[in-house]
Amino acid sequence: MTFPSAFDAFVPSNGPEFLAASTIQPTYVPFTTLSAVPIDTAAHAASFAYAKKLSPPGVFLHVVRCFYFALALLYTGFPSGTPGVPQIGFEELSMRLYHTTLLHDLGWSNSTEVLNHPAHAMTFELHGGFMAYEHLHTAAPDLDADQVGDIVQSIVLHTLQWSSGNSSATQILMSVSALFDIGGYNGTGIAGLDYKRLWHPKTIEEIEKAYPRGEFYHQALAAVDREFTQKPNCLASHFPGGLEGFTNEFRVGPIVPEDSRARNVRGLKALQFRDSEQE
Template identity: 85%
Template sequence: MTFPSAFDAFVPSGGPDFLAVSAIQPDYVPFTTLSAVPIDTAAHAASFAYAQKLTPPASFLHVLRCFYFALALLYTGFPSGTPGVPQIGFEELSMRLYHTTLLHDLGWSNNTEVLHHPAHAMTFELHGGFMAYEHLHTAAPDLDAQQVGDIVQSIVLHTSQWPSGNSSATQFLMSVSALFDIGGYNGTGIVGLNSSLLWHPKTIEEIEKAYPRGDFYQEGVGIFDREFVKKPNCLMSHYPGGLDALVKDLRVGPIVPEDSRARNVRGLKEPHFRD
């Protein structure tokens, strides 16, 4: 089995509507398959270096996990060939996904360059989106307006949800992967979309082994607390239940502990979350 050559460029934003056009099965995808996807252009390297420089250490591993979570969905049945829906090639989509996932949390940084950016007072999604836009125009000048627009819009909207309408494939994959890495199988993901229907635990275990969670919980709590205090109208302020509910949803440890022998979601031990 290989990756399909093309995918639906736009998919339903709501979970039930997405599943209606999807053929995703939560099959095991070896990390060796995912890591073999070519990511070798100068522009890719520039985004990696920029994200590594500015994104907090544990969050940098988070953005990398998001990329591979998204690739796994492309392998296991992401919508493709739906009549009347424009298609996007695998190489093009994986390129957009790489830039999007790697750059999506630039606004989380305490780096001086980030804090002094003119957009620093905005909600982190917009702040990071502006920085990604500027970076891409400098580091990836060959990308056209549609490509840059999709990448940046997907960053800006990755914490937002809608029960109807359409998202680009890039945006949907960015959002569903980030929410999954934040909360795991029992976390608050896209409404109406059960993560157990999307990813095989062994796939997740291998991605987390390659890019461990480390201090992501502690780092994330600190970042969200700062965001809510300094920007009471931030996009995440609309999270159901506010900051307390968000922190409760954050995973403390790995989604699938290494060598847990859990080969299906029911085999995972509870509780997943901090008491």
């Protein structure tokens, strides 16, 4: 089995409708298959270096994991060939996904460069989106307006969801992957979208082994606390339950513990969330 050559460029934003348009099965995808996808252009390297320079180490590993989570969905049945829907080639989509995932949390950085950026007072999605836009025009000048627009818009909208309408393939993969990495199989993601139907535990285990969670929990928590304190009207403030509701979603440990030997989602141990952590 290989990656399909093309995918639906636009998919339903509604969770159940998205699943109905797909043939996704939680099939095991070896990390060797995912890591073999070429990401070797100068523009790819520039986004990797930019994200690594600006992001806290745990957040950087998070954005890389998101890329591989998204690739796994392209392998296991992401909508493709739907009559009347424009198609996007695998190489093009994987390129857009790489830039989007690697750059999507620039607004969570506490580096001087990020905090002094003119957009620093905006909600982190917009803040990071502006920085990604500027970076791409410098580091990837060959990208056209449609490509840059899809990448940046997917960053800006990745924490939002809608019950109707369409998302680009890049956008929904960015959103689903980011929310899954934060909350795991039991986390709150796109309404009506059951993560247990999307990823095989062994796929997740191998991605987390290659890019461990490290200090992501604590670094993400610090970024969110800062966001809510400095920007009470941030997009994340609309999450049910506000700051507490949002941060209770954050996993403390791996989604799938290494060597868990889980053959399916039911085989996983109980998940650890912030509200169960002992102070």
